[in-house]
Amino acid sequence: MSTGRGQQYTGQASASETARLTIAQAVQDALNVEMERDPSIIVLGEDVGLNGGVFRATDGLFERFGPDRVMDTPLAEDAIIGASVGLAVTGMRPVAEIQFMGFVYPAVNQILAHAARMRNRTRGRLTVPMVIRMPYGGGIHAPESHSESYEALFVHSPGIKVVVPSNPYDTKGLLISAIRDEDPVMFLEPKRIYRAFREPVPPGSYTVPLGTAAIARQGSDVTIIAWGAMVRVCLDAASALEREGISAEVIDLRTLNPLDRDTLLASVTKTGRAVVVHEAPRTAGVGAEIVALINERALLQLEAPVERVTGFDTVFPYAKLEKHYLPNRERISAAVRRTLEF
Amino acid sequence: MPRKPIHSCTVERLEILGPDGALDASLMPDLDEATIVELYRTMVRMRVFDDKAVKLQRQGRMGTWAQLKGQEAVQAGVAHAMIEDDWLIPAFREHGLMFLRGVPGHLIYAYWAGDERGASFPEGVRCLPIAVPVGSQFTHGSGIGLSLKLRGEHAAAVTFGGDGATSEGDFHEALNFAGVFDTNTVFIIQNNQWAISMPRERQTSSPTLAQKADAYGIPGLQVDGNDVFAVYVAATEALERARSGGGPSLIEAVTYRLGDHTTADDASRYRTGEELAHWQEQDPIPRLRRYLEERNLWDDERERTLEEDAAKWVAAEVDAMNAMPPPDPGDIFRYMYASMPPALAGQLAGLTQEVDR
Numbered sequence: 001m002s003t004g005r006g007q008q009y010t011g012q013a014s015a016s017e018t019a020r021l022t023i024a025q026a027v028q029d030a031l032n033v034e035m036e037r038d039p040s041i042i043v044l045g046e047d048v049g050l051n052g053g054v055f056r057a058t059d060g061l062f063e064r065f066g067p068d069r070v071m072d073t074p075l076a077e078d079a080i081i082g083a084s085v086g087l088a089v090t091g092m093r094p095v096a097e098i099q100f101m102g103f104v105y106p107a108v109n110q111i112l113a114h115a116a117r118m119r120n121r122t123r124g125r126l127t128v129p130m131v132i133r134m135p136y137g138g139g140i141h142a143p144e145s146h147s148e149s150y151e152a153l154f155v156h157s158p159g160i161k162v163v164v165p166s167n168p169y170d171t172k173g174l175l176i177s178a179i180r181d182e183d184p185v186m187f188l189e190p191k192r193i194y195r196a197f198r199e200p201v202p203p204g205s206y207t208v209p210l211g212t213a214a215i216a217r218q219g220s221d222v223t224i225i226a227w228g229a230m231v232r233v234c235l236d237a238a239s240a241l242e243r244e245g246i247s248a249e250v251i252d253l254r255t256l257n258p259l260d261r262d263t264l265l266a267s268v269t270k271t272g273r274a275v276v277v278h279e280a281p282r283t284a285g286v287g288a289e290i291v292a293l294i295n296e297r298a299l300l301q302l303e304a305p306v307e308r309v310t311g312f313d314t315v316f317p318y319a320k321l322e323k324h325y326l327p328n329r330e331r332i333s334a335a336v337r338r339t340l341e342f
Numbered sequence: 343m344p345r346k347p348i349h350s351c352t353v354e355r356l357e358i359l360g361p362d363g364a365l366d367a368s369l370m371p372d373l374d375e376a377t378i379v380e381l382y383r384t385m386v387r388m389r390v391f392d393d394k395a396v397k398l399q400r401q402g403r404m405g406t407w408a409q410l411k412g413q414e415a416v417q418a419g420v421a422h423a424m425i426e427d428d429w430l431i432p433a434f435r436e437h438g439l440m441f442l443r444g445v446p447g448h449l450i451y452a453y454w455a456g457d458e459r460g461a462s463f464p465e466g467v468r469c470l471p472i473a474v475p476v477g478s479q480f481t482h483g484s485g486i487g488l489s490l491k492l493r494g495e496h497a498a499a500v501t502f503g504g505d506g507a508t509s510e511g512d513f514h515e516a517l518n519f520a521g522v523f524d525t526n527t528v529f530i531i532q533n534n535q536w537a538i539s540m541p542r543e544r545q546t547s548s549p550t551l552a553q554k555a556d557a558y559g560i561p562g563l564q565v566d567g568n569d570v571f572a573v574y575v576a577a578t579e580a581l582e583r584a585r586s587g588g589g590p591s592l593i594e595a596v597t598y599r600l601g602d603h604t605t606a607d608d609a610s611r612y613r614t615g616e617e618l619a620h621w622q623e624q625d626p627i628p629r630l631r632r633y634l635e636e637r638n639l640w641d642d643e644r645e646r647t648l649e650e651d652a653a654k655w656v657a658a659e660v661d662a663m664n665a666m667p668p669p670d671p672g673d674i675f676r677y678m679y680a681s682m683p684p685a686l687a688g689q690l691a692g693l694t695q696e697v698d699r
Contacts (some may be wrong), residue, residue, distance in 0.1 A: 042492075068492055074522050079481045079515035086485020086499070089470065090429070092492070106511070113475045114482070120677040121471055123462035127680070159678055182680035211683065258683030 020198040026168040027057040027133070027189060030175035031095065033205050035065050038093060041179060044071040045080055045097030045133075054099055055135060055194055077103055081110035081132065088128040088184075089118065095179060101136035101188065102145035108153070115184040116159030131178045131185050136164075137229050137279055138326055139192035141319040148316055149228075149280035154186050155256045155289070161185040161210055162256040166231035168199040170254060173208030181210060190229035213260035215267065219249035222273040222336050225264060225290060227253040230277045230327060237332040248336060256286055264290070265297050272303035273339040277327050282310040304342035307335040351556040355564040358571040361624045363632050371575050379639055381422060381570050382630045383648055385414035388438035389627060390652040391447060392601075394660065395437075395454065399605040405456045408435045409601030412568075415626035416532050416595040417442070419573025420500060423581050427468065427497035429490070431483040434472040435532065436502050443469050447655070448662035457669055458677075468497075476537075477503055477510030480529065484520040487527030487590060498526045498584035500577075506537025508554065509545045520590040521558040527590040528580045532567065534599035535621075539612040555592035567595030568626040598624060671697050 021029060035041050043058055043065075049072035052059030062070040073080050077098055084094035098104045104111075111132065118128045138147035154162050163178055163185055165171040171189070178185040216231055217238050226234045231252045238248040249267050253260065268274045274294055276287035291306045309327045317325050358369045373381075392411050398404035410417065417438035424430070430443050441447050444467040453460025453472070461471035470486075473479035483501025490497050507513060508531060520527045531551050535542050548554060555562025561580070565572040573595055580591035598621035602609045609618075634640035675682060675690040682690070 071523070074515075074518055076515040076519060078512055079484065079519040082478065082481020082512065082516065083485030083488060083519055086431075086482040086487070087489045088485075089482075090486050090489040092489050109475060109478055109512075110481065113478055114473075118471075119679070121458055121461050122677075123459055123673070124677045125462045125465075126470070161679075258685060261685065 016203055018200045018202050021168045021172075021201040022195045022198055023165065023168050023171045023189065024055050024057045024194040026171035026201050027175060028059055028061070029201060030172040030179070031058065031061055032064070034176055034179045035061065035069065037205065039069075040091060041093045041095060042069045042071060042087070043095045043097070044073050044084065046073060046075055046099050048072060048097050053097065055191065057133070057189070057194075058097065077107040078110055081107040081115065084130050084132075085110060085114045085118065085128055088115075088130045089126045093129050093179065095131045095133060098132060098134040100146050100148075101134050101150060102148040104134060104150075111154070111160060111184070111186075112157050116157055119183065120159060127182055128184045129182050131175070131187050133187045133189060135191035135194070136188040137190050137192055138316055138322050139229060141322070144318060147322065149278065149311065151186075151188055151256055152280055152285050155286050159184070161258065162188065163210060163254065164188045164190065164228040164256060165254065166190065166193070166216075166228055166252050168201050170208050170214070170252075172201050173206050174210065174254060176205060177207045177210050180207070185210070188228065192229040193232060196232075208254070211255045211258040211260055213254055213263040214252045215249065215263070216252040217248070217250040219247040219271065221247045221271055222275060222339055223249045223251060223267040223271045224275045224277060224332065224336065225251045225253065226277040227256060228279075230279055233327060233329060234277055234332055237329040237336070240329060241333055241336055246336060246340065259289075259293075261293060261297070265294070268294050268298050269301045272301055273336075274302075275307040275309060275332065275335045275339060277309045277332055279311045279326050281313045282308060283313050285310055304339040307339055309335045351553060353550050353553045353562065353564060355566070356572045356576055357566040357569055358575065359569045359629060359633055361568070361629055363629070363636065365633070369571075369575065371571055371578070373571075373574070375637070375639055377422075378630075379634060381418050382627075382634055382640070384418045384421070384438070384442065385570070385627050385630065386648055387652045387655065388414045388417060390649070390656050391437065391441070391659070394656045395451060396601070396605060398451070398455075398660065403455070404451065405454055406604045406606050407454050408604045409599070410435050410437055412600030412621065412625065413532055413534055413597045414438060415570040415630070416530070416567045416573050416597055419570045420530060420577045422574055423577035424500060425497070427495060428581065428585075429486050429497065429499045430469040431479050431486060431499055431501040432470065432472050433476070433479060433502045433504060433507065433532075434474060435504070436472070439502070440469060443467060445469055446662070447659035448666070451659060451663045452666060455663065457666070458673070459666065459669060477507035477512040479503065480507070480512045480516030481519065483527045483529060484516045484523075484525055487520060487525030487584065488523050490526040491524070491587070495526075496585045498528055498581050500581070501527060501529050503529070503531055504537060505531060505533040505535065505542045505545055505551060506540065507531075508551055517555070517558040517560065517590070517592065521560045524587070524589040526584040526587075528577070528584050529590065529592045530577070531592070531594045533594050533596050536599055536603070536609070536613065538603045538607060550594060552592060552594035560590050560592060562592040562594070564594045564596060567597030568624045568629060570626060570630055597626075600625070
């Protein structure tokens with residue numbers, strides 16, 4: 001896998017013009033802007049300093065902010081998150097990186113038993129304003145344990161927000177919001193599209209609020225709901241469906257907890273049909289919650305059962321078979337047609 | 343190519359006041375008589391506080407309680423070595439330390455009686471709530487120690503755990519992390535010999551827990567945890583080192599859990615009466631009392647007064663707990679996030695309607 005050293009980006013915190021950035025560069029840009037603004041923000045994780053992160057998402061930060069604010073930690077996910085809890089309750093604002101979502105399991109105890117609960121169990125006396133960044137999802141022919149999408153584990157866990165950007169502009173704005181949030185935020189970066197495309201990203205500071213979905217494409221016949229890397233696949237499917245005369249609206253949820261139920265339900269109420277798409281396994285996935293929500297709130301507006309296009313309830317396959325696992329344009333289009341033919 | 347030793351490790355044990363009353367005066371810390379008397383009073387108050395909680399539990403007025411009985415010297419000695427700016431990161435048996443650090447006794451009781459307000463400590467009390475998942479607090483001590491170091495505070499993070507907790511991966515990751523970043527942290531293991539039903543020997547085949555420090559490149563020391571002077575000396579050394587940039591340390595305080603693991607446990611199922619009797623002879627409270635009596639600093643009259651005062655204090659803490667208004671069911675929701683998400687507000691509205699009906 002290319003690490004993209006050739007297109008090194010050194011941050012545009014002091015730049016004055018909009019640049020065309022990738023998602024990975026937008027992460028870097030958000031960290032630069034925020035670390036410049038607030039000296040209590042520190043970045044810590046494995047290989048995030050000297051090496052700039054295995055995806056270069058923290059490139060240049062070490063040189064700019066030094067070893068006390070960009071800390072290369074021992075290889076210990078539990079300690080990275082546990083120490084971040086300690087840093088956060090004493091007034092620092094840690095942005096911790098877990099190198100891949102498949103490696104987060106040792107830290108789950110700290111995330112669920114402490115980070116997500118501290119505010120509640122101290123009745124607001126101690127809080128954990130921290131961000132846990134991690135690349136997630138498949139599609140890059142990575143080795144085993146490098147392709148997981150277990151967002152549902154964390155969406156199911158009260159006390160922690162879960163954010164998933166799908167494009168460079170939102171990545172920067174959402175990450176800045178996440179860093180400024182007073183509660184712990186899981187920030188899942190879709191590694192499949194880390195460097196897949198560039199978009200204009202304004203310099204300096206701006207926010208995209210947490211808990212608000214975006215309408216990525218307007219449509220009238222069916223609502224396709226997705227997040228992360230799947231948004232692009234859904235937009236692709238929507239373009240293909242347009243040629244068949246089907247008008248699909250695509251909702252990019254952007255935040256999975258808290259969920260923007262209003263935007264979602266307004267769209268489904270308008271179109272009367274919905275397809276939920278995620279690459280995570282199907283059973284008890286976030287899609288199941290969305291289907292339940294639509295059934296509770298918009299059943300009488302539905303023209304067809306809500307469809308799900310998801311990963312399988314299997315271990316994520318290795319590189320040679322992953323294309324069979326990941327939802328693709330054809331599967332999404334077929335699901336849309338089923339809702340129209342019902 | 344030779345094969346030769348490249349590293350060896352020695353472990354020190356510190357004892358000052360023995361169970362038989364023998365004192366190593368050369369190691370005795372510089373404590374005046376009034377302070378030593380106060381340490382004794384503190385240890386007795388801990389025991390009374392602990393006994394009261396057990397009684398409340400037996401009467402059905404308290405949930406599960408984890409007894410500290412037998413471990414008073416560790417807690418009194420460490421508390422006396424701490425300064426106001428130090429942080430305490432307790433496990434779940436450090437009630438004595440917590441009230442010495444400024445957590446009101448009635449809040450400690452309230453927590454164990456099932457009220458979250460019991461972990462909402464007064465402003466300025468530098469103490470985390472207890473950690474129930476065993477060992478999960480160690481890394482918080484590393485993080486707080488790092489935070490204190492980064493901000494140049496002359497303070498340390500005092501992190502507690504038991505012998506069983508040293509088997510958790512968190513212990514390794516926390517000490518390793520603290521060692522790498524030279525954090526202002528002191529890890530104190532209350533080796534009370536039992537992790538519920540498993541003896542210390544079944545947690546590790548290391549002869550001591552103190553020696554584990556060596557693997558992380560930090561100082562380790564074993565102390566007689568029932569000797570308040572030894573604990574105080576060890577904690578003072580380690581804390582001053584941590585506060586002044588000398589890095590973290592590990593202290594293994596060898597003590598004994600004279601009570602059950604919790605009020606839900608019956609230790610007679612897995613340990614012998616002989617063992618218990620042996621450790622009762624090591625009890626830190628009579629040991630210090632004898633020291634005081636031999637120096638005419640204590641007598642039965644003073645003991646009676648102390649017991650009466652302690653009983654009054656504990657009764658007042660129980661009254662204060664009972665005087666707390668019942669918790670509002672809405673509090674289940676109010677502290678989940680800085681601002682309540684709409685879906686949660688909907689669930690709260692549903693509960694409120696149900697409660698008001």
